[in-house]
Amino acid sequence: MQQRKSASSLYGRPSGTDGSDFSYRMVVDSRYTKVAQGKSRLSVLIFAQAIIQLIGVLYTFLPTSKEESPNMLAILSTAIGFISLIVGELGRRRSRVNFLKVYMVASSIAILSCLLVSLEAICH
Known part of the structure; x- marks a missing residue:
């Protein structure tokens, strides 16, 4: 059984490079x-979240240096x-x-627990 050869393969070019799939x-x-633009935006947002997270760590552990007990919910949120x-x-x-879905859920949980810590501090 003979196979048909396309015009592009007759001249030594691989198929698909003749412009037919433009x-x-x-x-x-x-x-x-x-996708590249979305990844770039996500990179900026993750970096901003990391900076905010570092500021949160400072506020979480500064009161412990004053011999107060650390807030376990704040540590868990961090x-x-x-x-x-x-x-x-890793997902990006x-x-x-x-991975990005897990990131979204985990970030939401961290934010909600941070809000709970803030409300707890305001109420007491």
Whole structure:
């Protein structure tokens, strides 16, 4: 059984390089551009979250130097926040959607627990 040869393979070019898939490449190119822009924005947001998280660590551990007992909910919030940052950065670099979902949930939990700590401090 003989295989048909396309015009591009007759002249030594691999198939798909003759311009026949130009419209498909344009669609894929725009998707890659959107993904790259999204990753860039996410990188900036993760960096900003890391800076805010470091400020939160300072406020969490400064009262312990004055011989007060550390607030366990604040420490838990900080730990969850740092874990979410690591998972988020891994998800961003490797384009892993599941990691980014875990990052989103863990960051939300860290923020909610931080709000609880703040409300507790205001009430007492």
